[in-house]
Amino acid sequence: MRAWIDNDVLYLHPDDVPHYKKGGSVVRNTYFWALRSISARSRADKPWEYEAEVWLALQRMLMHFLESGYLPLGETQLEFPADATIPAVLRSVSCWQ
Template sequence: MRARLEDEIVLLHHEDVPPFKKGGSVVRNSYFWALKSIAGRASRGRDWEYEPEVWLALQRMLLSFSESGYLGLSETILEFPADTEEIPAVLRPVATWQ
């Protein structure tokens, strides 16, 4: 998922966040609600925001869903722009540069 860091807030690109689909995959819908539940802001059509206080929870969630084998790496890895100076330490296990 495309991510960026602005003023100590991690933003996930709204087009990369898994959509909720009524009657869709239980895993994907659970993933959607789990990500939404810890987001500071998660509005339709806008990037989702995560404050530093939830970064550890975000990291654990991404690792857990990645290890489940039901979701691909592109759905559970945070991809920061190449010009990002430093990925926060707590997010490094689940992040890379684009």
Template sequence: MKVYLKDDILCIHYEDLPSYKKGGSVVRNSYFWALKSIACYARKGADWEFDQPVWVALSRMLLSFTESGYLGYSETILEFPIDTQIPEVLRSVSTWL
């Protein structure tokens, strides 16, 4: 998932967010709701924002979904621009583009 930092807020590009599909995969729908539940801003068609207090929870959640094996690595890894320093708490679930 492509991400960027804006004033100490982690933003996930809306085109990389999981989608909710009625009658779809339970795991993917759970992933959608789990991400949405800890976002400080999550509107349809917009980038979702995560403030610093939830970064630990976000990291743990991404690791958990990655280790489950039900979602692809590209769906659970945060991809930062190459010129961005990755915050320590997010390093285990992040890479650079």
């Protein structure tokens, strides 16, 4: 998921966050609700926002869903711009584009 940080807020590109689908995969819908539950803002047409206070929870959540084997790496890994500094708490679930 494409990500960037501005003023201690982590943003996820709206095209990369999971979408809820009625009758869809239970794992994917659970992932959607879990990510949404800790976000500061999560609108379909705007980047999802995560304040620094929840980054540890976000890291643990992403790691859990990655290790479950039900979702691919591209859906559970944060992709930062090449020149970005990745905070230590998010390094285990992040890479550079």
